[in-house]
Amino acid sequence: ILNVEQSPQSLHVQEGDSTNFTCSFPSSNFYALHWYRWETAKSPEALFVMTLNGDEKKKGRISATLNTKEGYSYLYIKGSQPEDSATYLCARGGTSYGKLTFGQGTILTVHP
């Protein structure tokens, strides 16, 4: 993998469903993996920053895991709510300085 890739590109779920999406990234020279949530007309908001292989982080109903050896991270949302509707971006830091390489994002729509 040469770039940061996210799948699926878009996802429609019903309220109450649990869902997950994937971020794949080059595993060489890995430094950090970020997840952001970007609601329409608002600022992208940081969810997690992960650096260690095997890291798992949780914030409310949202959690994320990291596998730096194989180059992927999963984001899970348990019991999706309409307010979870947003674009979820992941970004890889491949050097010590703050450059992030973003994926295209997964657009999540949660239907009431």
Add this chain to the structure above:
Amino acid sequence: DAMVIQNPRYQVTQFGKPVTLSCSQTLNHNVMYWYQQKSSQAPKLLFHYYDKDFNNEADTPDNFQSRRPNTSFCFLDIRSPGLGDAAMYLCATSLRQESSYEQYFGPGTRLTVT
């Protein structure tokens, strides 16, 4: 609340007419970034400032310039906008120049070139 502010939120400019986008922050962060996001693409870093030190990405066109007169403000100047420069421009800040540090984003400026 401490935040990152971008003005204007929407900017329309004519082909070839210089335009300046503004970013300010109340977080007192020493690093500021400018990203460009074209429709359905990933945000792409254009350049960043670490304090007053300017760091340009190798593939950022010369048409794009930046100024940081003080800690709080950073400007993106597009000298001669082309139709291909229409995009969302995001400003972000972080406390340190390390990719393990969280970046704080503004809401973006959507630029239209006519």
